[in-house]
Amino acid sequence: MLALLGIFFNVHSAVLIEDVPYTEDDFKDGPERLYRLYEQVGYNCFIAAALYLLLGGFSLCQGRLHKRKEYLVR
Incomplete structure (x- = not known):
């Protein structure tokens, strides 16, 4: 969603004034x-979208590491 907003801001969409x-x-x-x-404002949306992707990837990695550790404890 934020990436789409960034695109629309960069093409100067009148609806977003x-x-x-x-x-x-x-x-x-x-x-x-x-x-x-x-x-x-468009660049700010792109930065926010990139941060969401980074944090989502980090959360996914942490979830998988946590799941792997559960199996190793038994």
């Missing part, structure tokens, strides 16, 4: 400043 932290000054100089804000 409410989720971009903009001010009135960002509209004065044209769309470039607003596009940079979109891209920053």
Whole structure:
């Protein structure tokens, strides 16, 4: 989900304008400043998605190690 949001922010989806932290000054100089804000939020979504994958992989490894240790104790 976060990866998809990152993609949609990077293509400057107009539906997501409410989720971009903009001010009135960002509209004065044209769309470039607003596009940079979109891209920053998109990169944040990609970073969050990567963290979820890393923590999920770590949890999976820990679960398997714990399961293996249960069999070794008997």
